[in-house]
Amino acid sequence: MNSQTKAxxxxxxxxxxxxxxxxxxxxxxxxxxxxxxxxxxxAREFAQxxxxxxxxxxxEAVVYAHRFLCxxxxxxxxxxSGCSIDSSVRFVQAMEKQFTCSFTNRMLLAYITxxxxxxxxxxxxxxxxxxxGKIARDTLIFDNLIANLGDxxxxxxxxxxxxxxxxxxx
Numbered sequence: 001m002n003s004q005t006k007a008x009x010x011x012x013x014x015x016x017x018x019x020x021x022x023x024x025x026x027x028x029x030x031x032x033x034x035x036x037x038x039x040x041x042x043a044r045e046f047a048q049x050x051x052x053x054x055x056x057x058x059x060e061a062v063v064y065a066h067r068f069l070c071x072x073x074x075x076x077x078x079x080x081s082g083c084s085i086d087s088s089v090r091f092v093q094a095m096e097k098q099f100t101c102s103f104t105n106r107m108l109l110a111y112i113t114x115x116x117x118x119x120x121x122x123x124x125x126x127x128x129x130x131x132x133g134k135i136a137r138d139t140l141i142f143d144n145l146i147a148n149l150g151d152x153x154x155x156x157x158x159x160x161x162x163x164x165x166x167x168x169x170x
Contacts, residue, residue, distance in 0.1 A: 014060040016074045018150025025069040025092050025103035026110055026144050028120070035099050036066045042098075043069060046091045050084060057084065065118055067110065068142070069095065069103055072149055109165065110142040111135055112157075118142075126168040137161040137169060 014020070031039065043061035050059045050073070058074040071088055092103050110120045121129060129135050138159045145164065146152050161169060 012062070013149060013153055014062065014072050016058070016060065016072055016149055017076060018148065018153065019076070020072050020074045020149040022146060022149050022152050023071045023088065024142075024144040024146070024152070024156075025071075026105075026108055026120070026142070027067045027069070027099075028102040028105055028108060029067075030118070031063075031066045031099065031101070033066070036063055039063050039069065039095060039099065042095065043071070043091075046088075047071065050088065067118060068144075070152075106144075110144070111160070112140040123165070123168075126165060130168060130170070135160065141165060 040061075040063045043063060047057075047059040047061040050057045058076075060072045062070045062072075064070065069092065096103055107123050108120045109123050109126070110118055113119050126135075138161065140157050141160050141163055142157055143155055143163050146156060160166065
């Protein structure tokens, strides 16, 4: 199996410094077009109003591939604090309720199938789907554990063998 194909999404990342914090929340399902549009609107509004200690954050929010809600903060001017991070989590939880989905299940792993689609699986199922040949060492995965925009630019989509998931490989 060779899933080493071009990523099926166009990634237009914000014009923020590489050191900007990044939070990636993956939906447990593909959102419909209308849901994606509503989520993008709500996320942009949240980012425009996001503050830390009453100081406006230089923040952006983007939704990719009807599945990934990404929040970014340029910390060079004002950094996200505990309270501001809590407010972003509350925002994400509100979106989960609004769209009847989960953005906070960290056990999900997204990958690109041979036909270029985005699929997901529970991380605990990786050994089984590897042994069944549904994915392989070179299958492109989305590493949602990255912490900053620079890492997202370089390493968000990468082969399974070059990610934290490599420990599941035989």
